[in-house]
Amino acid sequence: MQFSTQPLWLVGFRPFFALACLSGLALPVLWALFFSGTLTPPPAPFSPTQWHAHEMFFGFGWAVMGGFLLTSTKNWVKIRGYHGVAxxxxxxxxxxxxxxxxxxxxxxxxxxxxxxxxxLASIVAMLLWSLIRHRQSDSFRDNYFFLIILPLFLVAKNLLLSDGHFQAGASMTMGLFRVAFLVMLERTLTQFMKNALQATILRNALLDTGIKLLALLLVVASLLPVAVAAWIGLLLGLLLLGRFVYWKPQLALRRLDIGIMYLGYLAIVAQLLLQFIDYLVQPGWIGSVPLHVFTFGAMGLIIPAMLIRIVNGHTGRKVVFDRLDKTVLWIMIAGFVIRIVVPQIDPAGYLHWISLAAASWFVSFSILAWRYIPYLLQARVDGREH
Incomplete structure (x- = not known):
């Protein structure tokens, strides 16, 4: 069997979810070692903080995003999808x-x-080509949001690494990931609640579109007057919170595999409300907390649950979260509490809590890598090709 025909190269999620597991366990630990002074960052034309933000968003984050979109777009537009040498x-x-x-x-x-x-330029071009070329067979009319945000990731990436533009780049990057998460949560939670709990959650076209348009506007929050960006963020947060009430959280939170995605949804709301406080109520008071609420809350809680679900489902296995899978999710929840909540109670131990939060990612993604990378390297168990 040729190298390019190995199972790893059959579908986009296979190699990129493997890279997501490996970068998820390594990158936070590296940052904790840099932050504590245990390791010295290599010389670079950007700061260690810029390296950390870039690698978590465009290394880890885009390994996940790339794997997800390469797999989902082919299903949305009903094509074979990129594989093999590509x-x-x-x-x-x-x-x-x-x-x-x-x-x-x-x-x-x-x-x-x-x-x-x-x-990033290559994968964005490939994704856009799939979505634009096969637009007529697209299952989702609102995929135009991806046509807008995908090229903007290149702008955000270069701002993030530029002198004097780090904050604008970080804000734009988080805003783009926020749009992607909101689109994905609408689609997946609707399906999960229906299939797993026989529950129908509120889907209103005007409300859903309004939420995504506000999120899209916040992508350029750094270009808007501070007060305007603050109030847009507050409005988005309140709309999300209102919709959350009608998404039957009392049912979802009974199941960890779905409930953790609801917690990730709430983390997006919390980030927006904290950002409003930072903008207007007490500027500079909460520092990087809103950003880390998003990265540890939305990304850190949603991504492992989605990774487990997609790898199992798309390799022909039953989508069942066993005790080890649930342990991973509980560790990630603990990591969120350790990184976001505990330092507010014990700021003197800040360095210690950062190290423990990084350790939680290391343990969780090490388990995911040990368990699921072998699945990614093997053919589907149900006999289907991809």
């Missing part, structure tokens, strides 16, 4: 980007820019 080249570009970020200080600026943008 995926090998994308993975090579992702690995090149990680190396470029690590050795950035030794690279000529042009080489660094090429290595830093090759993966």
């Amino acid at each position: 995926l090998i080249l994308l993975v090579g570009a992702w690995l090149l980007e990680r190396a470029g970020m690590w050795f950035a200080g030794a690279l000529p600026p042009l080489v660094f820019r090429l290595s830093s943008n090759l993966f």
Whole structure:
């Protein structure tokens, strides 16, 4: 069997979810070691904080996003999807980007820019090509949100690493991930609640579209007057909270595998409300807490649950969360509490809590890697090709 025909290269989620597991266990630990002074970051034309934000969003985050979108877009527009050599080249570009970020200080600026943008530019172009070329067979009319946000990730990425534009880049990046999460949560939670709990949750086209348009507007929050961005964020948070009440959380929270996604939804609301306080009530008081509420809450809670569900379902296995899977989710919830809540009670132990939060990611994603990477390397158990 040729290397390009191995099961790993059959569908986009296979190689990229493997990379997500490996980067999810390694990147937070590396940052904790840098932050504590145990390790010295390699020389780079950007700060260690910029490296950390970039690698979590565009290393880990886009391994997840890339795997999800490469898999889902082919289903949305009913095509075979990218596989084989195309995926090998994308993975090579992702690995090149990680190396470029690590050795950035030794690279000529042009080489660094090429290595830093090759993966994202390539995968965005491929995703856009699928969505635009097969628009007539698209199952979701609101996929135009992806047509808008995907190219903007390139802008956000380069702002994030630019001198003097880090905050704007971080705000834009979080805003783009927020839009993607809101689109995904609408679709998946509707399906999960119906299939698992025989429950129908509120779906109102005007409300749903309004929520996504407000989220899209917040992508450029750094370009808006502070008061305008603050009130838009507050309005979005309140609309999300109101819709949440009608999404039957009293049922969802009885099941950890679905309930944790509801907690991730609430983390998006909490981030928006905290951002409003930071903008207007007491500027600068809460520092990076809103950003980490999003990364540890929305990303940290939703992603492992989705990864478990997708890997099982798309390798022909039953989507059942056993004790070990639930342990992973509980550890991630503990990581959120350790990183966000406990430092507010014990700020003197801040360094200690960052290390423990990184350890929670290490343990959780190590379990996921040990358990699910073998599934990604094997053919489907139900005999289907992909």
